[in-house]
Amino acid sequence: MLISRESRLCTFLLVILFGLVVLAVALDLTLGILLQANTSPILSSTLVSVPAASATLLPQPESNFVLRSIQDELPRTRSYEFTVGTVKGAPDGVERQMLVVNGMYPGPTIEANQGDRILVTVKNNLPNRTSIHWHGLYQNSTPWYDGTMAVTECGIPPGNSLTYNFTFGQFFGTTWWQKWREDLTAFIAGMQYTDGVTGAIVVHPTRNVSGIPSWDEDLAVQLADWYHTFSEELLALYMRPNIGIDGTPGDEPVPDSLTINGLGQYGGGGEYFNFTVQRGKIYRLRILNTGSFASIKFSVDGHPLTLIEADSTPTSPIVVSSVTVAVAQRYSVLLTADATSNPGGLYWMRAEMQTDMFRYQQPGQNTDVRAVLRYARTYSDVPFRAVPEKSSSLDPAGLPSIDGKTELVPLQGGPPPDATVAYYLQYSFQKTSAHQFLGFMNKTSWEPLQRDATLFSVQRDPSGSAPQGASVKHEQFIIAEDSVQVVDLYISSLDDGDHPFHLHGHAPWIMASGKGRYIGQSVSNRNPFYRDTYLIPAYSWMALRFVTNNPGLWAFHCHIQWHMAAGLMMQFAVQPSTLAKWTVPEELLAQCSAVS
Numbered sequence: 300m301l302i303s304r305e306s307r308l309c310t311f312l313l314v315i316l317f318g319l320v321v322l323a324v325a326l327d328l329t330l331g332i333l334l335q336a337n338t339s340p341i342l343s344s345t346l347v348s349v350p351a352a353s354a355t356l357l358p359q360p361e362s363n364f365v366l367r368s369i370q371d372e373l374p375r376t377r378s379y380e381f382t383v384g385t386v387k388g389a390p391d392g393v394e395r396q397m398l399v400v401n402g403m404y405p406g407p408t409i410e411a412n413q414g415d416r417i418l419v420t421v422k423n424n425l426p427n428r429t430s431i432h433w434h435g436l437y438q439n440s441t442p443w444y445d446g447t448m449a450v451t452e453c454g455i456p457p458g459n460s461l462t463y464n465f466t467f468g469q470f471f472g473t474t475w476w477q478k479w480r481e482d483l484t485a486f487i488a489g490m491q492y493t494d495g496v497t498g499a500i501v502v503h504p505t506r507n508v509s510g511i512p513s514w515d516e517d518l519a520v521q522l523a524d525w526y527h528t529f530s531e532e533l534l535a536l537y538m539r540p541n542i543g544i545d546g547t548p549g550d551e552p553v554p555d556s557l558t559i560n561g562l563g564q565y566g567g568g569g570e571y572f573n574f575t576v577q578r579g580k581i582y583r584l585r586i587l588n589t590g591s592f593a594s595i596k597f598s599v600d601g602h603p604l605t606l607i608e609a610d611s612t613p614t615s616p617i618v619v620s621s622v623t624v625a626v627a628q629r630y631s632v633l634l635t636a637d638a639t640s641n642p643g644g645l646y647w648m649r650a651e652m653q654t655d656m657f658r659y660q661q662p663g664q665n666t667d668v669r670a671v672l673r674y675a676r677t678y679s680d681v682p683f684r685a686v687p688e689k690s691s692s693l694d695p696a697g698l699p700s701i702d703g704k705t706e707l708v709p710l711q712g713g714p715p716p717d718a719t720v721a722y723y724l725q726y727s728f729q730k731t732s733a734h735q736f737l738g739f740m741n742k743t744s745w746e747p748l749q750r751d752a753t754l755f756s757v758q759r760d761p762s763g764s765a766p767q768g769a770s771v772k773h774e775q776f777i778i779a780e781d782s783v784q785v786v787d788l789y790i791s792s793l794d795d796g797d798h799p800f801h802l803h804g805h806a807p808w809i810m811a812s813g814k815g816r817y818i819g820q821s822v823s824n825r826n827p828f829y830r831d832t833y834l835i836p837a838y839s840w841m842a843l844r845f846v847t848n849n850p851g852l853w854a855f856h857c858h859i860q861w862h863m864a865a866g867l868m869m870q871f872a873v874q875p876s877t878l879a880k881w882t883v884p885e886e887l888l889a890q891c892s893a894v895s
């Protein structure tokens with residue numbers, strides 16, 4: 300067959316064209332991948348180090364939750380050794396790598412009396428710098444032991460130790476400790492206790508608080524949302540430019556389950572935390588949300604609960620059916636062991652994860668995790684592993700339910716002093732030029748200082764680093780007050796989510812709150828509640844009042860781990876000139892210049 304010259308030329312051109320198309324597609328793909336690799340943290344996930352673990356999680360002694368009665372002991376020094384390391388564990392039946400203290404999740408409970416001195420030597424066996432923050436404590440005259448890395452210390456280098464040394468002073472009540480870290484591989488930062496480095500702190504008052512009914516025994520109940528994926532991997536997904544974790548930037552990683560005192564259930568596996576009560580006795584349950592994102596509703600089948608404390612502030616007692624605890628908040632309730640409704644004396648303690656903040660479905664998620672309250676003696680023949688046969692009503696009928704938005708009445712209240720100075724804050728999440736969603740307070744998204752702490756920079760240069768009033772330098776938004784002032788903070792949320800905010804070193808009065816922005820609404824001064832963690836609802840404002848009588852550098856931030864990592868944080872420099880005269884322990888300064 301003869302093929303014309305024209306058609307041969309035509310075939311030749313078609314082959315060339317096809318080749319060019321193939322080459323172009325290949326180039327485009329390659330370029331696409333390369334470009335993506337340059338902009339997407341997830342593709343640099345080799346940077347995300349999940350430390351290898353050889354040890355496994357240790358079983359918890361009941362004594363870590365059922366507290367001893369030490370209240371009548373004389374003031375003394377209590378010493379603790381904390382080793383932060385990596386283990387394999389399966390709190391809800393699903394095994395993963397965890398970061399824990401002393402091989403335990405939750406870590407050791409610190410129980411002490413007001414006036415005691417606490418020495419905690421923290422050994423860092425992790426590959427990154429770390430620190431431990433003691434939530435809610437005032438650290439009066441020891442602000443450098445607050446444990447906020449890049450704010451009050453440079454972090455304990457890998458393999459090194461630091462002894463935190465403080466007294467409880469004015470503080471008593473229920474609180475917790477948690478790991479705080481900055482990420483040195485990227486500009487993202489956070490506390491990252493999400494992988495398991497948390498524990499309870501219980502401080503008994505020197506004198507009994509009048510107006511609170513008496514009780515027989517204390518139980519710490521630590522509630523926490525739980526992820527099956529290591530937090531740094533989740534953080535890298537959350538921060539992915541343009542797509543975030545689920546295609547929508549800013550959508551927070553959704554937990555898989557939750558734990559009660561380190562135990563939960565998932566997909567038919569896991570275990571129940573058990574607590575045995577003596578009929579007729581009264582128990583103080585100290586309920587803590589030591590989780591990262593979700594609020595958790597807690598109740599006990601067949602038992603009304605008498606609320607007596609919120610974030611270490613004694614409350615006028617009220618009988619409630621449940622408490623919904625936002626991240627970092629705590630509530631104490633009294634439970635009388637007098638229920639008779641369930642045969643066998645077994646009752647569910649329920650922890651229900653609140654899902655309203657979740658922006659996508661997490662397959663297999665368990666939002667209903669339980670523990671067992673069992674009556675002793677009368678029912679001693681009930682096997683220890685037995686669980687309640689039937690589910691009685693969740694909430695005792697007709698009783699109120701408490702959540703982060705409930706207005707509470709302090710037991711020892713009264714009008715606070717009049718404000719002498721006011722600051723206006725607003726926060727929102729905004730897309731940056733790098734196509735990430737970051738949290739901004741006024742116009743600043745916090746980035747941690749590297750190998751420095753704002754406390755030290757203010758000490759070096761009290762007026763330059765933190766001039767009077769509000770200033771921004773190196774992504775540090777700092778409000779400085781050099782004398783004792785009564786500060787009003789008017790905070791407007793321009794975001795569609797609820798945010799549990801926390802001010803270190805203080806328990807501000809919650810003067811007022813309302814929907815929308817703050818535009819001069821009136822603020823009453825009668826008997827406001829005061830606490831260290833306050834839930835600011837979506838598109839709302841809140842007025843907080845506090846006195847600048849505690850010199851230090853105090854972080855003010857949202858306690859949701861993902862938001863903290865996205866920069867939703869600022870600081871208060873309280874009395875920088877006074878701070879400049881104080882001597883920071885040498886070992887804290889040495890951390891900053893340490894090689895590792």
Ligand SMILES: [Cu+2]
Pocket residue numbers: 797798799857858859862863867
């Ligand atoms: Cu938040």
